[in-house]
Amino acid sequence: MKPAANDLPLATLRRHWGYDSFRPLQREIVDSVLDGRDTLGLMPTGGGKSVTFQVPGMILGGVTIVVTPLISLMKDQVDNLRRRRIKAVCLHSGMTSRERNVAREHLVNGNARFLYVSPERLRNQTFLDDLRRIKVKLIVVDEAHCISQWGYDFRPSYLNIGRLRDVLPGIPLLALTATATPEVADDICSQLRMNNPRRWSMSFSRTNLNYIVRRTDTKIHDVFHILSRTSGSSIVYVRSRKRTADIAEYLNSAGISASAYHAGLTADHKEERQNSWIAGQTRVMVATNAFGMGIDKPDVRVVIHYDLPPSLEEYYQEAGRAGRDGLTSYAVLLTTDTDRGTLRRRVTETFPEREYIKKVYERICNFLHISIDEGYDTIRDFDLEKFCLTFHYQQRQCLAALHLLEQAGYIDFSEESDRRSRVMITVTREELYNAGGITVEAESALRSMLRRYPGIFTDYINISETEISSASMLDEQQVYDALLELNRARLISYIPRSRTPYIYFPTAREEPRYVTIGKNIYEKRRDIMKHRVESMIDYAFNAGKCRENRMLAYFGEKKECGCGRCDVCRDRNKDRQKRGISGIMKRNQELAMLMERTVEFLRSRPRGADFRIIEHGLDANGQDIALCLSQLCDEGFARLENGAYILN
Ligand SMILES: [Zn+2]
DSSP: OOOOTTOHHHHHIIIIIOOSSOOTTHHHHHHHHHTTOOEEEEOOTTSOTTHHHHHHHHHHOSEEEEEOSOHHHHHHHHHHHHHTTOOEEEEOTTSOHHHHHHHHHHHHTTOOSEEEEOGGGGGOHHHHHHHHHSOEEEEEETTGGGGOTTSTTOOGGGGGHHHHHHHSTTOOEEEEESOOOHHHHHHHHHHTTOSSOEEEEOOSOOTTEEEEEEEOSOHHHHHHHHHHTSOSEEEEEOSOHHHHHHHHHHHHHTTOOEEEEOTTSOHHHHHHHHHHHHTTSSOEEEEOTTSOTTOOOTTEEEEEESSOOSOHHHHHHHHTTSOTTSSOEEEEEEEOTTHHHHHHHHHHHHSOOHHHHHHHHHHHHHHTTOOTTOOTTEEEEOOHHHHHHHHTOOHHHHHHHHHHHHHTTSOEEEOOOOBOOEEEEOSOHHHHHHOOOOOHHHHHHHHHHHHHOTTTTTSOEEOOHHHHHHHHTOOHHHHHHHHHHHHHTTSEEEEOOBOOOEEEESSOOOOGGGOOOOTIIIIIHHHHHHHHHHHHHHHHHOTTSOHHHHHHHHTTOOOSSOOSSSHHHHHHHHHHHHHHHHHHHHHHHHHHHHHHHHHHHHHTOTTOEEHHHHHHHHTSOHHHHHHHHHHHHHTTSEEEETTEEEEO
């Protein structure tokens, strides 16, 4: 079908992306943006988010600024656009100042339609001044929930977006996110100072996904059991790096091909394992939550969670990687009795004592040789392991302190450790051909780079020493030496790959007595985390209500009927078939009586009681009690506070 001549969005979509139609919600968002309205789009991952701003960006002309926190996704998107011959650049703190200058020149000289920028760059005054000199037509905030302190992934650097709005008044803004509760959605709109925003959201319901919770004492056997009775690509999520390897090994020995993935692997290993899984050569990926972002594999059949994630937002996102192709798929959560305690302990671990946090800050600065009042806008490699060994810190607790320091605005810690090697040729073609006095090896490496990496004259290009080596008959060490030689001869600028995470200092080092971790960052966020953890526990352990409905309710969607697919709905159906009509009536009477007893019990405890106590006090079936309690909460007769049920 040919788009109508006046349908510019569709024509643009066809011309640059080759699609014949928009996917659900894309068109609404595109039109809203083209109308010049501030817009909030709630789109699930894999729903085709980027089209919603890239199409209007092309139509509006000028520059579209895209704020996004994930450096690796940023690079992917820029490469993607460049492949479609659309000019795009990115700016983030992981780049050298030289690389940033190159990007800046492209931007100011009109050589970029899209600018991807990480939020911490928005603090930089030179950058903000540059923006005044170019024609910005649209501001896009990706992963917009990161601006909300009440969301599960607050990133303080997102608060800098306010400055963009000051520098670029009246420019329409599009905020995009995949998961936001109603409170977080409201907060996004107000934090981004959106003017009478239009909101578009897709239902969070996934009709081909079956949510199952399985209580067990032997999780590893359950993983095997589930995988041996299903087929197709699968992911097993765990919370520890070591466990990824253990489980993958177990599965392999049991005849199910599996591979392990976590943030500590080298970039090459990650890529290799990911590709093999995407191609279907490895069936199961056993991974930490570092895996999955930006991977769009449609035919994942099963996602198993070995451990409880700390929030329903995370669970929904990770489980939702199953069944993107619309075919029947399973999201299985394995639980055991100790999981509740483990998850609740994470709240305490995430919020170590204030004094401890301040000490960590002081020691980091000493460790990196930054004295008081120094360090503003600098970036330092930071070896967390070595740091923890030096000061006898427990890594997990130290990491928690780093995150709180980040939220208080003292540091930006980046664990993304796979910065690949980059090269740009710094002389003209002519100068290069006339350059003499370089070794045969250097010449050979240079020749193969010119063949492999077009564009190397104008910008830093990601290169691979391995690729160059196989194309040039040099071994990797020779390639490395050759690149260093060319760098010394000032023919290229070579930035070898780095595997060390880094810290960026947005402010100069403070004196210890001025280091403050505010109530909003500490107490309030801790309370909200408790609430998230309790919602997760409720999902996992309360078998009284349809799993999907519980999830939807969390995201502000109300449904009357159960999904019919989750374990709760299935059990209920089985029950119904077994008992017949008279059985249902008898059971309803029983439940009505139990409901009365539950209310009576809660009335006698004005300060509330947790599930265990109620179960013990009523001496009835736990699932039935859970059903009564959840109904009382749903209908507003009772509430759940820090794990205790209280009568309203
Ligand atoms: Zn259900």
